[in-house]
Amino acid sequence: MSATELFTDERAVRGTSSPVMGMVLFVAGEAMFFAALFAAYFSIRAATRIWPPARIGIPELPIPAVLTVTLVTSSVVLQFGVRAIRRGRVATFERLLGLTILLGLSFLALQGYDYSQLTFGIKDGIYPSLFYVMTGVHMAHVVGGVVLLSVVGAQSLTGQISTAWHEPVDAATIYWHFVDIVWICLFTVFYVAVPR
Amino acid sequence: MAVIQAPPLARPEPVGRRLLVWLTTTDHKKIGILYLINSLGFLVVGGILALLMRTELARPGTQFLSLHAYNQVFTEHGTLMIFLFIFPTLAGFGNYFVPLQIGALDMAFPRVNALSFWLLPAGGLTILSGFLVKGGAAAAGWTSFAPLSVQGRSGQDLWILGLAIVGTSSILGGINFIVTILRMRAPGMTMLRMPAFTWSVLATSLLVVLATPVLTAGLIMLFADRHLGTVFFDASRGGSALLWQNVFWFFGHPEVYMLILVAWGIVSEVLPVFSGKPLYGYRGVVLAFLLITALSFTVWAHHMFVTGAVELPFFSVTTEIISIPTGVLFFNWLATLWKGKLRFEPPMLFALGFIAMFLIGGIDGVWMASPAMDFAIHDTYWVVAHIHYVLFGGTVFGIMAGLYYWFPKMSGRFLSRKLGIWQFWIQVVGFNLTFFPMHILGLRGMPRRIADYPPNQGWTGLNTLATIGSYVIGIAIVLFFLNVFLSLRKPKDAPADAWGSGNSLEWATSSPPPAHNFDTLPEVRSGRPVYDQRASRQGLVRGESPA
């Protein structure tokens, strides 16, 4: 135990670890950040008669559906990785972590491709403003998640992660699941909840 | 042959080495002091900006500040005072004293703590550097309403960037405080034995973590409208000017509670110590803090009554309801003084001044909580009076109470009592002279944020009076800095329980504390561990330091 923990309330030592609690709070803050953007979306949509606006048209479903499958799969894979490290299977964990990162990068690449196929640019009105800023900011969070997972990967490769101590894995997993959930909300709002 | 070794000469550490320690420290106590130093620096900058405004407004007609210059000055004054002086001072006190008060070694994340601090001067200087670029500093007010803020040149972008940096600093700090308070308390320190000050930091940190990201979202939309061709705030292309106000005030109202809660915490510490009694109704105080934290998310549109676009009864009633727990705080403070044995040291004077003046600030807000009345006084100098009564008469007086109270703990010396009393009275007079007339100016129809006013409106005399008052405030602040400078040169003579009647754990260790905070930690069996320790030493006369 660290010197800090010598002074700490016993119950706290057995409870949530500090890095995980810190990450939960960080994710709560990020949830508020996205909530503000979603609130902007809904308030503008409520005030606009035709949505999506006529010149934007109904968005195509195939690529976004693949994006969703990719990200959800990556969360499942990462969760399997957490199970592996809890049982001490470091090599399995590292492989699953690597697969998660790969899926995350695929998500980014595919979304970049999707952007290139869209018929509207960011300057084309209020719908594009919301679309590009909300999905763009989400992409930035995916990038952050990939970086975070890579750092955890590096920690594992240098032998710092084990059954007894894998707090960074728990923390990074919480963040990654959050990023996944935000995507599901974006997917629902922009692609599912539109008149087809 | 025996070699006689001369004892090594005692040499003061080289300045370079001491500087490096301070630049790389992760010790919460040093970081707390760094926060305070940074804040006092920005107090001077913000104060000079205030004096520039008051000097210009003393008489009608533009004397030396052009319209554009004035607009930059009031924007930077508000932004820097709120984000670079008031909030970081409260965070600095939290940094220094929360770990001590809960009996911890340091904050939960010491390196993140250091990062949180260094982001502050970075963000603050970014905002301030607007004065050096073409077009000048941001000039859309600290509230930066769109679509006005979509206009404006690079100064506005520096404001956005600087504020994003400062926001990151406070969010990281908020997370650090919450984890520290929830996980690092000493054995026996249950949540309901924590000092009120620590509760106020916890409540503030919850607000910071949940509300500040909403500002970040707004800043991104604003930047996108300015440079990426988006139209979030352009009504002619499907956007909404009101969107900015809703997003900003959803953050903005919790923000103002971030600026007052810790001052309430400080006052809740100082009053008991200098009354010789415990804080009356501790649980009511904690409950009030938490209720206010939650309710602060329900009132934001009371800033938007005159837009004609918000639910007036809902926001009016929530605004009035939030005054109920605030009133509970006042009653508890008064009950703490009641039948006590009051000692009027400078911390106590400032704490009493806080109560007297924050009351006025709270009451004059009630007029605005009623929409029909707000239609008459919104965006006038009545609001300027209100915000300064709560932020200056409230928080700044609370900060002064905290500085005088904790100075001996942080530095080992007391600030001069005599200079403190002089500062207090000059500050009371100057403050009321400056801001009370603004209630009347508001009722006489003087709008806020105007660089100039016509001579025949009946506003001139009161403006001149307010300017005189502002210079008196300046004198008080100079006295404060003089006090700090002179006191730091005295020898360290403050005992552990510096004021002789401390309750909380910071008074159980030396002044200043050792690097590891506590040589021995008293047993915590109540909310007043140091009082218990003192009381258990029967026959100990007040003022004698423990053996």
Next chain:
Amino acid sequence: MSSTRPRRWLILIGAVACLPLTGCAERPATTQGVYIHLLYFIILTLALVVFVGVEGMLLYSIIRYRRRAGDDSEPPQRYGSTRSIALFFLIGAALVAILFPYGEQVLALVQQKPTPIETINIQGSQWQWSAVYPNEGIATSGKSFVRSLVIDVPIGEPVHIHLISNDVMHELFVPNFFFMRNAMPGFANDFTWTPTRLGTFNGQCAEFCGLGHARMTLVVRVVTDEAFLAWVQQQREALLKLTCPPTSGNSLHVTAKDISWNTNCLAVFPGEPVSLAVTNLDAGIDHNFAIWNGVDQKHQFFATGKFSGVATNSFTIATLPPGKYYFQCNVHGPAMSGVFIVGSPKRGGG
């Protein structure tokens, strides 16, 4: 000695507490203002009760419970009780229970919309107010940094204001009316004033709107019915009298500078298209050129896109039927406007 001290303090408190009363120097000039003026005093009464109570207890404690020199004994260590905390909550709740319903009643009175005798469309733009009386077909405007908007309203009757902004957030504020309302882009506000006193009342923008915010003023003149009709008549005659000879070749060149056009009268021959050159000399400020049926802006016949100065652009206006039209910059409204005359088939126009 100690018995006179509290009395002196009480006098001091009373004097300070009366200060707010001196501040209410505006006499309301509308029926809405009268209600709000009364609300001010109701809140003041509640506030004084709280102020005197709390400050009084504070001062009393300071005087009565000062630690006497040499007294090192401990005062009774009281921690409070659930009952006292509940009482503290109840006191606040009682005050809110009085204040909120009363405030709502006044709000309902202020927000009434009786059938108006008059409608004025007021627009704010950086940095002047302008006003259109759509039923009378007249418009009047302030000019940025030069003059206030001056509007006349008849006394004793409800006047409907339709308020909007052409650019950023503004706020129409007339202190004597105890009233202000945001002028917003894209979202109009409608409200009613019923003036009760003759006089000249100053107003200005109260929402910070940039460089000229402090100069964005207006004057409301509350006049008798007769005076009002006379004023309307005067404005209409001025408009009717406004005429100018048609330009040869139907080629027009207008210049925008300092939020003004170089002319308030343009005339062309009928039956032929018009070539129009628009020069914008206001650096960084958007202008456009538009032709409407009249000041009430029911139908827009022609409009260029907005463009920012300094620049010149050329346009062609398709043939318009003969008549007297109204032109303006849509960004600045009546502040930048005039008559556009398409002559009758017999040359002469007007």
